[in-house]
Amino acid sequence: MVTESDEKLMAAVRAGDLRKLAVLFERHHRALFSFFVHMNGNRDLSQDLVQDVFFRILRYRHTYVDGRAFPAWMYQIARNASIDTGNKRKGELQLVTNREDDEDRSAREPVSELVAADEAIRRRQEIDLLRRALARLPDEKREVLVLSRFQNLAYEEIAAILGCEVGTVKVRVFRATKALGEIYFELAGERAS
Amino acid sequence: MKCEDYRARLPEYWEGALVDEERADLEMHLAACAACRGEARSLGEIWRGLGNIPEAQPPSDLRRRFYERLESYQQGALETPPGPSWAARLRSWLPTHPAWQIGLAAAMLVVGFFAGYQMDNRRDAAQVSQLRAEVNNMRQLVTLSLLQQQNASERLRGVTYAYRMAESDTEVLSALLETINHDPNVNVRLAAVDALHGFSGSPVARRGLIQSLSRQESPLVQVSLIDTLAEMKDEQAVPALRTLAGDQAANPQVRQRAEWALGRLSH
Numbered sequence: 001m002v003t004e005s006d007e008k009l010m011a012a013v014r015a016g017d018l019r020k021l022a023v024l025f026e027r028h029h030r031a032l033f034s035f036f037v038h039m040n041g042n043r044d045l046s047q048d049l050v051q052d053v054f055f056r057i058l059r060y061r062h063t064y065v066d067g068r069a070f071p072a073w074m075y076q077i078a079r080n081a082s083i084d085t086g087n088k089r090k091g092e093l094q095l096v097t098n099r100e101d102d103e104d105r106s107a108r109e110p111v112s113e114l115v116a117a118d119e120a121i122r123r124r125q126e127i128d129l130l131r132r133a134l135a136r137l138p139d140e141k142r143e144v145l146v147l148s149r150f151q152n153l154a155y156e157e158i159a160a161i162l163g164c165e166v167g168t169v170k171v172r173v174f175r176a177t178k179a180l181g182e183i184y185f186e187l188a189g190e191r192a193s
Numbered sequence: 194m195k196c197e198d199y200r201a202r203l204p205e206y207w208e209g210a211l212v213d214e215e216r217a218d219l220e221m222h223l224a225a226c227a228a229c230r231g232e233a234r235s236l237g238e239i240w241r242g243l244g245n246i247p248e249a250q251p252p253s254d255l256r257r258r259f260y261e262r263l264e265s266y267q268q269g270a271l272e273t274p275p276g277p278s279w280a281a282r283l284r285s286w287l288p289t290h291p292a293w294q295i296g297l298a299a300a301m302l303v304v305g306f307f308a309g310y311q312m313d314n315r316r317d318a319a320q321v322s323q324l325r326a327e328v329n330n331m332r333q334l335v336t337l338s339l340l341q342q343q344n345a346s347e348r349l350r351g352v353t354y355a356y357r358m359a360e361s362d363t364e365v366l367s368a369l370l371e372t373i374n375h376d377p378n379v380n381v382r383l384a385a386v387d388a389l390h391g392f393s394g395s396p397v398a399r400r401g402l403i404q405s406l407s408r409q410e411s412p413l414v415q416v417s418l419i420d421t422l423a424e425m426k427d428e429q430a431v432p433a434l435r436t437l438a439g440d441q442a443a444n445p446q447v448r449q450r451a452e453w454a455l456g457r458l459s460h
């Protein structure tokens with residue numbers, strides 16, 4: 001089976017074949033949802049934003065330019081949607097506990113031995129600490145980190161989304177990681193003492 | 194290269210994205226520079242740790258809502274011919290903030306009014322209707338953006354804006370149906386039902402209202418839907434009304450109202 005490229009699908013949507021949007025939705029809605037949850041920490045808001053993005057794509061389909069990388073275009077729309085609706089909630093970023101997700105994962109892990117159980121607890125604590133550190137990271141640092149670490153986007157694509165040079169993206173990803181590390185080790189220190 | 198340049202390559206190094214030459218170069222520097230080696234070790238731990246964070250799973254509702262809305266959008270698109278292409282051009286320079294959009298729409302209305310007044314004098318009906326179409330498109334944009342706001346009172350304003358649409362508009366219609374089915378605020382849902390009176394000529398609107406009947410939990414919204422359907426005199430509503438009238442779990446007043454509507458529809 002030959003899979004159509006995102007860009008081909010989007011060109012078809014633009015030409016009026018709206019069903020093709022469903023294929024794009026299936027490919028990207030999970031990643032988009034997780035992007036929003038990382039950015040605003042609110043599952044309900046993120047769900048609305050994902051809907052919003054896909055219907056913005058439909059509404060602005062005439063502005064899609066051939067050959068333009070679809071993910072870059074989609075994330076640009078996502079950032080605008082986030083700014084339009086999310087700004088009002090600024091400062092409300094909460095820690096998403098994601099209890100179901102954690103439980104899913106731990107259920108899949110073999111905890112037959114005590115060692116494994118210890119390891120699972122240690123790992124969960126580490127994840128919890130990292131989540132708290134991420135939530136404390138300034139928006140623009142968290143954004144570039146999420147795009148590169150969680151969204152599987154190439155640096156070229158991130159550069160297109162953020163409107164900067166590839167070299168700048170590399171530096172920013174590293175600086176964001178460093179800033180995250182500083183917060184993380186500070187939190188870990190607080191816990192230990 | 195300075196230490197900083199090497200460090201900027203670390204994320205790619207961890208991802209295995211460096212070409213052989215770059216990787217060898219970096220590894221050589223790490224072997225020689227204790228400061229970079231320390232940073233690579235501690236931050237590498239952070240980078241790997243991020244990979245252990247489970248991805249947030251979208252609620253199943255997300256997919257259902259998407260397909261629902263896409264379907265009503267498509268049905269609407271089949272019924273009405275595609276809008277004039279100038280609308281797309283117009284959108285490209287429009288402000289995205291609702292407050293600006295409303296301001297702009299208001300300005301367009303004033304301009305449209307005076308221009309229309311002048312042209313009426315010259316009896317230039319074609320140009321007047323062109324202007325009306327443009328004003329109508331501004332209203333569509335304002336309505337759609339208001340309906341997406343987080344604040345219930347802003348969404349309510351969006352619904353009231355929908356009244357001013359001169360003719361059935363596919364996008365506004367699908368947004369209103371989405372509001373009726375999913376808005377958490379009962380007042381906004383009620384207002385959206387009222388706004389759909391203006392769309393009574395559209396089969397999509399009628400079908401949407403009928404489908405919504407079984408979804409609503411608020412008796413107020415249910416009664417409002419029943420009244421609207423009775424007024425539209427659409428016989429396709431009969432099965433849904435019968436179900437509701439016979440539903441022991443439903444609110445007694447809602448069931449009574451459904452009976453009443455069935456009586457009106459059968460005449």
Ligand SMILES: [Zn+2]
Binds near residue numbers: 196226229
């Ligand atoms: Zn160094």
